[in-house]
Amino acid sequence: MTVRPLLHATAWMEKDHRVRMDDLRRAATERLPSAVSEYINQGSADGITTSGAASAWDRVRFRPRILRDVSVVSTVTTVLGRELATPVCVAPTALHRAAHADGEVATACGAASSGSLMAVSTNAGMTFEQIGATGAAWWLQCYVMRDRGVTKAITQRAQAAGATAVVLTADTPVVGRKHNAGLSVWDVVPPEYLLANVDQGDLPDGALDKADDLTPDTISWLREVSGLPVVVKGVLRADDARIVASAGAAAVQVSNHGGRQLDQSVATADVLPEIAAAVQGTGAEVYVDGGIRRGEHVLAAMALGARAVFVGRPVLWALTAGGASGQGGCAGVAALLSELTAELAHAMTLAGARTVTEITRDLVA
Numbered sequence: 001m002t003v004r005p006l007l008h009a010t011a012w013m014e015k016d017h018r019v020r021m022d023d024l025r026r027a028a029t030e031r032l033p034s035a036v037s038e039y040i041n042q043g044s045a046d047g048i049t050t051s052g053a054a055s056a057w058d059r060v061r062f063r064p065r066i067l068r069d070v071s072v073v074s075t076v077t078t079v080l081g082r083e084l085a086t087p088v089c090v091a092p093t094a095l096h097r098a099a100h101a102d103g104e105v106a107t108a109c110g111a112a113s114s115g116s117l118m119a120v121s122t123n124a125g126m127t128f129e130q131i132g133a134t135g136a137a138w139w140l141q142c143y144v145m146r147d148r149g150v151t152k153a154i155t156q157r158a159q160a161a162g163a164t165a166v167v168l169t170a171d172t173p174v175v176g177r178k179h180n181a182g183l184s185v186w187d188v189v190p191p192e193y194l195l196a197n198v199d200q201g202d203l204p205d206g207a208l209d210k211a212d213d214l215t216p217d218t219i220s221w222l223r224e225v226s227g228l229p230v231v232v233k234g235v236l237r238a239d240d241a242r243i244v245a246s247a248g249a250a251a252v253q254v255s256n257h258g259g260r261q262l263d264q265s266v267a268t269a270d271v272l273p274e275i276a277a278a279v280q281g282t283g284a285e286v287y288v289d290g291g292i293r294r295g296e297h298v299l300a301a302m303a304l305g306a307r308a309v310f311v312g313r314p315v316l317w318a319l320t321a322g323g324a325s326g327q328g329g330c331a332g333v334a335a336l337l338s339e340l341t342a343e344l345a346h347a348m349t350l351a352g353a354r355t356v357t358e359i360t361r362d363l364v365a
Contacts, residue, residue: 019293019294019314019336019339019340019343021293021294021314021317024314024317024318024321024336025041025313025314025317027317027320027321028040028099028316028317028318028320028321029041031320031321032098032099032320033098033188034181034182034183035180035182035183035184035185035187035188035189036095036098036099036185036188036189038180038181038182038185039095039178039184039185040093040095040099040313040316040317041313042178042179042260043178043258043259043260043263044176044177044178044259044260044261044262044263045176045177045179045263045264046263047259047263048259048263048264049256049259049262049263049264049265049266049267050258050259050260051259052267052291053256053258053259053267053268053269053290053291054291054292054293054297055291056267056268056269056270056291057269057291057292057293057294057296057297057300057301058297059269060269060296060297060300060303060304060364061364061365062296062299062300062303062351062363062364062365063362063363063364063365064350064351064352064363065351065352065353065363066352067352068352068353068354069354070348070349070352070353070354072354073345073348073349073353073354073355074354074355074356075087075341075344075345075348075356076355076356077307077308077356079117079251079285079287079307079308080164080165080229080231080250080251080285082117082137082164084115084116084117084137084308085114085115085116085341086114086115086116086337086338086340086341086344087298087302087306087307087308087309087344087356088116088292088298088308088309088311088337088340088341088344089111089116089117089118089119089287089308089309089310089311090107090111090116090117090118090119090310090311090312090315090333090337091119091258091289091310091311091312091315092119092120092121092141092167092169092312093121093312093313093315093316094121094123094124094125094194095123095125095185095189095193095194095316096124096125096126096316096319097125097126097192097193098185098189098193099316099319099320099329100319100320100322100329101329102126102329102330103124103125103126103193104118104120104121104124104125104126104130104131105126105130105131105134106319106329106330106333107315107319107329107330107333108120108131108134108136108138109134109136109329109330109333109334110315110318110319110322110329110330110331110332110333110334110335110336110337111136111137111138111333111334111337112134112135112136112137113330113334113338114333114334114337114338114341116137116337117136117137117138117139117308118131118136118137118138118139119138119139119140119141119167119310120138120139120140120141120158120163121141122140122141122142122143122154122195122197123143123194123195124194124195124196124197125192125193125194125195125196126196127161127196127197128140128157128158128160128161128162128163128197129161131161131162132161132162132163137164138162138163138164139163139164139165139166139167139231140154140155140158140159140163140165140166140167140226140228141167141169141233142154142155142166142167142168142169142222143169143172143210143211144168144210144211144214144218144222145207145208145209145210145211146206146207146208146209146210146211147203147204147206147207147208148211148221150198150203150207150208151222151225152225153198153199154197154198155222155225155226155228156225156226157197158197158226159226159227159228163228164228164229165228165229165230165231165250165251166222166223166226166228166229166230166231167230167231167232167233167253168218168219168222168230168231168232168233168249169233169234169257170214170232170233170234170235170244171233171234171236171255171256171257171261171262172210172234172257172261173210173211173212173214174210174212175210175261176257176260176261176262176263178260195208216243216244216246216247217247219232219244219247219248219249220247220248223248229250229251230248230249230250231249231250231251231252231253231287232244232249232251232252232253233253233255234253234255234256234257234261235252235253235254235255235275236254236255236256236265236266236268236271236275237271237275238271238274238275238277238278239278241275241278241279241284242278242279242282244284245278245279245282245283245284246282249284250284250285251284251285251286251287251307252275252279252284252285252286252287253286253287253288253289253310254268254271254272254275254286254287254288254289254290254306255268255288255289255290255310256268256290258289258290258312258313259290267290267291268288268289268290268291269288269290269291269300269301269304272286272288272301272304272305272306273304273305273361275305276304276305276306277305285307285308286305286306286307287306287307287308287309287310288301288306288309288310289309289310289311289312292309292310292311292340293314294340294343295340295341295342295343295344295345295346295347296343296347297309298340298343298344298347299344299347299348299351299353299359299363300364302356302359303359303360303361303363303364304361304364305361311336311337311340314336315333315336315337317336318332318333318335318336319332319333320332322335351363
């Protein structure tokens with residue numbers, strides 16, 4: 001079997017290079033202020049959606065093929081025409097600087113080292129120019145603000161710095177309510193850890209509030225002002241997926257925002273097949289996030305119709321546990337993505353799939 005070389009294992013990896021997510025999360029939690037780790041790990045309301053995300057993928061069962069030549073296995077794929085070494089990509093999250101001093105720059109470095117792609121949050125604490133200088137493939141995750149001029153400026157700055165797509169987060173007309181055990185994260189995190197790419201000097205009150213009046217026309221507006229393809233993130237319904245594709249989206253991302261918006265929302269694993277079927281033939285690609293924790297989860301997602309998966313919380317854990325300064329954060333993220341990719345290659349081998357194009361629906365019972 002031929003796969004990408006593996007990085008040296010850390011304390012949160014088994015000797016066979018399997019990622020131990022519980023240990024990784026524990027190591028990160030021990031290093032982070034309690035308010036920060038709570039913010040990263042919590043879901044909205046009672047956390048029902050968040051707690052059930054990984055187990056939904058665990059319920060998938062495979063029907064592996066036999067007597068296939070799997071002496072060479074490749075995880076190479078493309079997203080929006082760009083070749084990647086892996087379909088395991090970095091989901092957009094805030095507070096990278098709270099996890100590591102180099103913030104999103106370290107994360108982008110890790111993504112580049114593993115041949116992956118990173119979605120960068122509107123709330124990023126490092127500038128787009130700094131992120132672009134790493135050479136990583138990256139997209140801008142976009143919250144449309146009430147002040148559309150601010151949104152336009154953010155997207156155009158990202159495009160100039162090397163972003164190749166805009167990810168419209170469509171499931172956040174308001175922020176889902178969270179419960180805090182003690183201090184809120186906003187009581188302990190410096191303001192410079194957020195919105196490094198927004199000039200807030202002369203903005204009126206409410207300009208940065210998230211817009212609650214989005215429509216399908218927002219897709220074409222974003223495409224026009226940014227000059228980039230638009231991915232719509234937050235899709236959990238087949239009818240919405242069809243609307244999004246008809247409105248000109250280049251891709252739909254099946255997502256419940258990590259369980260951080262409407263609690264008791266469906267698991268992404270459960271609705272991915274119907275959404276993939278709904279956009280078949282439209283040209284729109286399909287991605288998924290939410291609870292992806294093992295190579296088998298990646299295999300399941302791709303068999304159920306996803307072209308790529310996006311991982312959120314584990315990246316922040318790896319960014320934290322990978323080291324306190326210098327290249328530590330980069331190495332942690334690179335190790336996580338490379339090991340999940342190695343797990344996927346191992347699962348592909350056992351399933352009789354030599355390339356990502358051979359990961360098809362018939363692999364799932």
